Amino acid sequence: MSILVIAEHNNVELKDATRNVVAAAQAIGAEVDVLVAGFSCSDVAEAAAKLTGVRNIILAESKAYEHQLAENISALLLEVAKDYSHILAASSTMGKNLLPRVAAALDVAQISDIISVESPDTFKRPIYAGNAIATVQSAEPVNVITVRTTAFDAVSTTGAAQIIKVFNDIDCGLSAFVSDQLVESERPELGSANIVVSGGRGMGSGENFSILESLADKMGAAVGASRAAVDSGFVPNDMQVGQTGKIVAPDLYIAAGISGAIQHLAGMKDSKYIVAINNDPEAPIFQVADFGLVADLFEAIPELEAAV
Amino acid sequence: MKVLVSVKRVVDYNVKVRVNADNSGVDLSNAKMSMNPFCEIAVEEAIRLKEKGIANEVVVVSVGPKAAQDTLRTALALGADRGILVETEEQVESLGVAKVLQKVVQEEQPGLVILGKQAIDSDNNQTGQMLAALTGMGQGTFASEVLVDGESVAVTREIDGGLQTVSLKLPAIVTTDLRLNEPRYASLPNIMKAKKKPLETKTPESLGVDVKPRVKVLKVEAPEARKAGVQVNSVAELVGKLKAEAGVI
Numbered sequence: 001m002s003i004l005v006i007a008e009h010n011n012v013e014l015k016d017a018t019r020n021v022v023a024a025a026q027a028i029g030a031e032v033d034v035l036v037a038g039f040s041c042s043d044v045a046e047a048a049a050k051l052t053g054v055r056n057i058i059l060a061e062s063k064a065y066e067h068q069l070a071e072n073i074s075a076l077l078l079e080v081a082k083d084y085s086h087i088l089a090a091s092s093t094m095g096k097n098l099l100p101r102v103a104a105a106l107d108v109a110q111i112s113d114i115i116s117v118e119s120p121d122t123f124k125r126p127i128y129a130g131n132a133i134a135t136v137q138s139a140e141p142v143n144v145i146t147v148r149t150t151a152f153d154a155v156s157t158t159g160a161a162q163i164i165k166v167f168n169d170i171d172c173g174l175s176a177f178v179s180d181q182l183v184e185s186e187r188p189e190l191g192s193a194n195i196v197v198s199g200g201r202g203m204g205s206g207e208n209f210s211i212l213e214s215l216a217d218k219m220g221a222a223v224g225a226s227r228a229a230v231d232s233g234f235v236p237n238d239m240q241v242g243q244t245g246k247i248v249a250p251d252l253y254i255a256a257g258i259s260g261a262i263q264h265l266a267g268m269k270d271s272k273y274i275v276a277i278n279n280d281p282e283a284p285i286f287q288v289a290d291f292g293l294v295a296d297l298f299e300a301i302p303e304l305e306a307a308v
Numbered sequence: 309m310k311v312l313v314s315v316k317r318v319v320d321y322n323v324k325v326r327v328n329a330d331n332s333g334v335d336l337s338n339a340k341m342s343m344n345p346f347c348e349i350a351v352e353e354a355i356r357l358k359e360k361g362i363a364n365e366v367v368v369v370s371v372g373p374k375a376a377q378d379t380l381r382t383a384l385a386l387g388a389d390r391g392i393l394v395e396t397e398e399q400v401e402s403l404g405v406a407k408v409l410q411k412v413v414q415e416e417q418p419g420l421v422i423l424g425k426q427a428i429d430s431d432n433n434q435t436g437q438m439l440a441a442l443t444g445m446g447q448g449t450f451a452s453e454v455l456v457d458g459e460s461v462a463v464t465r466e467i468d469g470g471l472q473t474v475s476l477k478l479p480a481i482v483t484t485d486l487r488l489n490e491p492r493y494a495s496l497p498n499i500m501k502a503k504k505k506p507l508e509t510k511t512p513e514s515l516g517v518d519v520k521p522r523v524k525v526l527k528v529e530a531p532e533a534r535k536a537g538v539q540v541n542s543v544a545e546l547v548g549k550l551k552a553e554a555g556v557i
């Protein structure tokens with residue numbers, strides 16, 4: 001039994017999510033290798049080599065892998081992943097895009113978004129927007145799994161794995177990268193921040209989000225949003241927290257002007273402490289909040305910023 | 309170009325489901341069922357392609373029990389031309405659905421297949437990517453914009469860091485994200501007309517697909533409930549509690 005973890009990166013930096021996925025792999029309990037597929041990404045391989053408890057880094061560098069196109073990377077995986085009992089990736093847009101393609105090519109089921117490892121073939125995962133938790137057992141020869149990173153504590157970086165280069169260069173010719181529009185931010189990443197401050201429709205406009213941003217900067221927090229705030233064009237899509245957006249579980253989640261629809265709760269209800277600020281005392285968000293403040297957010301947020 | 313759209317019948321997104329007392333699953337008796345919201349967006353996108361003259365036929369397919377006919381009729385009322393129900397009482401997993409769809413793709417030869425990115429019951433987010441692998445097509449997942457241009461399609465994808473645009477050779481697979489479009493409502497005359505549109509029934513067996521589950525559900529539990537919280541009366545009180553009780557700031 002051995003496990004292959006797909007590293008999450010942008011060719012320059014290894015993303016924190018990989019550390020959580022390696023932790024999930026260690027919970028399964030077998031030798032863990034990490035695949036770094038990309039272009040000019042040796043720094044990423046060096047960083048991955050430091051992850052505690054990893055045996056080998058498999059480094060595949062090619063133009064074909066630069067943008068993580070699922071068609072090409074899954075073809076690569078069919079070459080390099082033959083002997084593994086488990087293939088794991090984060091339940092990020094990268095992992096969700098790639099692993100089902102790999103699983104189908106191997107004619108095995110894929111298990112999405114696990115939150116715990118019960119045994120090497122048995123896992124827990126949320127279904128119905130987290131309103132139920134299923135324990136599932138796979139009988140497949142290869143377990144292809146995406147991991148909810150917030151459910152596993154990141155491994156540390158005391159390792160010294162060996163880097164093994166492979167020279168595959170598979171371009172299926174089915175897809176091509178055109179462009180990307182990435183949101184640059186100095187703030188911590190939503191998925192791994194200790195504090196998240198989120199705004200909803202109650203923020204009223206994109207400009208008004210500046211009061212949340214300013215609070216976030218004072219607290220060292222990431223900024224999130226509800227779908228309504230994203231749909232209304234207040235903020236970009238990558239800030240959406242929820243069933244179909246990002247899952248967060250910080251020590252402190254502050255929801256301002258968010259009603260608390262099940263789809264939003266699915267993305268944040270595993271936070272350690274939840275604060276809700278809403279001027280409607282009946283808002284469902286108060287049912288999950290540890291500390292609820294019935295107030296106008298335009299008064300409460302600046303006051304909070306002054307007080308922390 | 310023919311567009312194939314795959315739609316799933318699921319519990320309505322407004323229903324808060326409860327786990328069965330025997331932990332075998334969730335209780336859906338009497339629950340309102342609807343078309344999966346991401347599939348509504350897929351149907352809408354296909355109809356818009358037809359309205360723009362890019363598509364000439366929209367075929368909708370669903371894998372599920374007899375009642376999934378209602379979901380297909382809804383899609384027909386929205387403007388799809390023809391429906392295919394692949395009828396089974398089995399809870400078909402994403403891989404099984406993808407295999408069924410692969411056969412339908414072989415028969416129908418669509419130029420584009422549109423699916424939802426995720427079914428809100430299983431929360432799997434797998435079927436489109438699996439179908440892409442099985443048919444050897446390119447995949448544009450989590451789409452917020454789809455531009456068909458002759459032999460290829462440009463798909464803008466919602467990814468964790470922002471947006472990414474890829475170009476795929478046609479035929480291709482697209483899965484929809486929430487911001488791709490705003491689905492229309494069906495008008496009463498169109499609901500009436502939809503009753504006369506063709507709806508064909510097949511079975512997984514007639515397509516030669518084994519849809520037996522590969523993964524066993526051992527149990528289904530309710531998530532841990534959060535402890536009831538407290539109401540604070542001022543920001544000062546809130547900050548006090550966050551510091552002293554929670555120790556998070």
Ligand SMILES: Cc1cc2nc3c(=O)[nH]c(=O)nc-3n(C[C@H](O)[C@H](O)[C@H](O)COP(=O)(O)OP(=O)(O)OC[C@H]3O[C@@H](n4cnc5c(N)ncnc54)[C@H](O)[C@@H]3O)c2cc1C
Binds near residue numbers: 242321
């Ligand atoms: C398939 C599907 C998937 C979805 N996925 C997600 C998802 O991933 N994430 C997500 O968030 N949603 C998701 N949704 C949408 C979800 O159902 C809700 O519509 C959405 O979460 C509502 O956002 P909101 O709370 O910001 O807006 P609203 O529900 O409109 O709430 C706004 C709140 O702001 C309060 N407010 C207004 N003004 C003030 C003020 N001045 N001070 C204080 N409070 C104020 C109001 O009292 C109200 O409670 C999904 C829906 C569907 C159908």
Ligand SMILES: Nc1ncnc2c1ncn2[C@@H]1O[C@H](COP(=O)(O)O)[C@@H](O)[C@H]1O
Binds near residue numbers: 372402426428
């Ligand atoms: N039983 C089904 N019948 C038709 N389409 C389905 C079915 N299951 C999944 N799909 C399609 O695949 C998408 C993603 O579902 P999933 O991968 O199960 O989360 C859905 O939005 C549908 O378009």
